[in-house]
Amino acid sequence: MRILLIEDDRLIGDGIKAGLGKLGFSVDWFTEGNDGLLALSAAPYDAVVLDLSLPGIDGLKILRQWRQEGRDEPVLILTARDALEQRVDGLQQGADDYLCKPFALTEVAARLQALIRRRHGQLQPTLQHGGVIMEPASHSVTLDGKPLELKARELALLELFLLNPGRVLTRARLEEKLYGWDEDVSSNAVEVHIHHLRKKLGSEFIRTVHGVGYTLGAL
Incomplete structure (x- = not known):
């Protein structure tokens, strides 16, 4: 955020x-x-x-x-x-x-x-998609009830997707949300974070929309 x-x-x-x-x-x-x-x-x-x-x-x-x-x-x-x-x-x-x-x-x-x-219209203190449950206040994430260790950027990226279900987010938009003006961003930074999330949450959790960006996978 x-x-x-x-x-x-x-x-x-x-x-x-x-x-x-x-x-x-x-x-x-x-x-x-x-x-x-x-x-x-x-x-x-x-x-x-x-x-x-x-x-x-x-x-x-x-x-x-x-x-x-x-x-x-x-x-x-x-x-x-x-x-x-x-x-x-x-x-x-x-x-x-x-x-x-x-x-x-x-x-x-x-x-x-x-x-x-x-x-974003989310009234509950937790965010959920399938078996993934995130509690932003405590920075905790579970997958099928088991706790997961995510780095700060991974947590921020996951929260972005969970707050925008059904919406395709472009790489440029994700970079704007994850990085400030005084931060250097490598050309593949977003792809690296998404790769790490897929390894931890499942390869289908984040879907690539070719030529557009990324969105949450189907439940």
Whole structure:
């Protein structure tokens, strides 16, 4: 899952980017309000973590403009402003969730995963396709009831497919979701991850649609 992070505190931003990265998220981080405002239209983000006190333009103004433009990406406001009226104002401007500093990174990740699931119409905390069951919050996967060990990119790729059943995902789209702007991507990176998933989940779990991309195999 690809996350847009707009946070001007470098210590906090670095911690969120590094921590979410270890959990399989791809994070693009901006410290200036105007840069963050424009970034949302430049990549297919699954969710946004937005601070309110930003240089250049306030976070609430950014959020208001996105919603006026019809942007529907889920937004988690992360801020030191903990007054009730400010939390209410953020939600009324179109925020999907609100978390005050200080925070636990695990809670940030869990709230993002819940927002992303809801955006895809997945109300249950688990994702399933055939004998494969994934719990994104705990990063656990089982196949026919037996636990599987997957690397962070494999988990992220599997979650993408499970959130998009019946949809063909192009290699370019998968690369955009798995990697941020500051990451080098080899030409066959997606194919390598898919190869590893097939070895662990079954050769028919992910089907190649020649000339188009990849999709979940038939049940």
